[in-house]
Amino acid sequence: IRPHGAYEELCRGTRGPPRPPAPGLRCTYHTNGSPLLLLQPAKRETLGLRPFVALYHDFVSDAEAEAIKALAGPRLQRSVVASGEQQQAVEYRISKSAWLKDTADPAVAALERRIAAVTGLDVRAPYAEYLQVVNYGLGGHYEPHFDHATSRKSPLYRMNSGNRIATVMVYVSAPGVPPARCGAPPWGRPRPRLCFGGQNAALFWWNLRRSGEGDGATLHGACPVLAGDKWVANKWIHEHGQEFRRPCGTRPED
Numbered sequence: 140i141r142p143h144g145a146y147e148e149l150c151r152g153t154r155g156p157p158r159p160p161a162p163g164l165r166c167t168y169h170t171n172g173s174p175l176l177l178l179q180p181a182k183r184e185t186l187g188l189r190p191f192v193a194l195y196h197d198f199v200s201d202a203e204a205e206a207i208k209a210l211a212g213p214r215l216q217r218s219v220v221a222s223g224e225q226q227q228a229v230e231y232r233i234s235k236s237a238w239l240k241d242t243a244d245p246a247v248a249a250l251e252r253r254i255a256a257v258t259g260l261d262v263r264a265p266y267a268e269y270l271q272v273v274n275y276g277l278g279g280h281y282e283p284h285f286d287h288a289t290s291r292k293s294p295l296y297r298m299n300s301g302n303r304i305a306t307v308m309v310y311v312s313a314p315g316v317p318p319a320r321c322g323a324p325p326w327g328r329p330r331p332r333l334c335f336g337g338q339n340a341a342l343f344w345w346n347l348r349r350s351g352e353g354d355g356a357t358l359h360g361a362c363p364v365l366a367g368d369k370w371v372a373n374k375w376i377h378e379h380g381q382e383f384r385r386p387c388g389t390r391p392e393d
């Protein structure tokens with residue numbers, strides 16, 4: 140068992156959210172210069188600036204969420220993680236997952252178009268992985284980890300498109316998880332909500348700094364499911380293809 144004091148306290152609700160309120164954190168309608176978002180801008184809440192973390196509210200419709208679960212359901216297999224040069228099942232990630240191509244269904248294609256629009260990134264293969272749909276049953280969890288590779292030997296590099304520069308994680312559903320079970324209400328909010336996200340929202344963050352170095356502040360995990368089950372969908376975007384969309388920088392802190 141690897142000790143993770145902060146993770147366990149956050150999951151138990153005995154520790155508040157990691158970030159205090161800060162100037163520059165706000166809710167805005169975000170079109171990102173994209174025609175796709177002109178008539179229906181994304182509802183973006185910035186949760187952090189260093190590293191940049193944003194939550195897009197109402198990112199998928201209920202119908203899209205249901206379609207994604209229905210497509211993934213029959214394809215679910217025990218989730219694995221990169222370990223050395225291999226992929227293997229580990230006790231610190233208990234869930235099942237399935238990979239969906241954008242050709243699997245119009246709902247997947249629509250979701251990918253929206254991800255491309257809000258992030259401004261190229262999410263076509265091989266610049267991003269297929270959509271990974273994850274299902275956690277009772278007790279399912281994912282202990283603190285990085286999404287990016289921390290070793291050059293990682294199987295993540297087999298796509299030959301670099302490391303995972305960013306993550307978009309859609310909260311497809313987390314029914315039966317009362318907010319109280321997810322810890323204290325976050326800062327600055329009159330109403331309680333699910334720990335991070337909430338049904339149909341999407342969380343975005345950069346895993347890598349502009350220098351290409353992994354950002355240690357992106358350590359994150361999924362608390363054990365206490366009631367019902369939980370579904371998320373991950374879109375991992377790689378470095379290649381983003382050279383002009385997120386140019387690299389020379390300051391190590393960026």
Ligand SMILES: O=C(O)CCC(=O)C(=O)O
Pocket residue numbers: 273281286308359360361362371373
């Ligand atoms: O399910 C979650 O809330 C987090 C999932 C995650 O971090 C991952 O799949 O890499």
Ligand SMILES: [Fe+2]
Pocket residue numbers: 284285286359
């Ligand atoms: Fe993750």
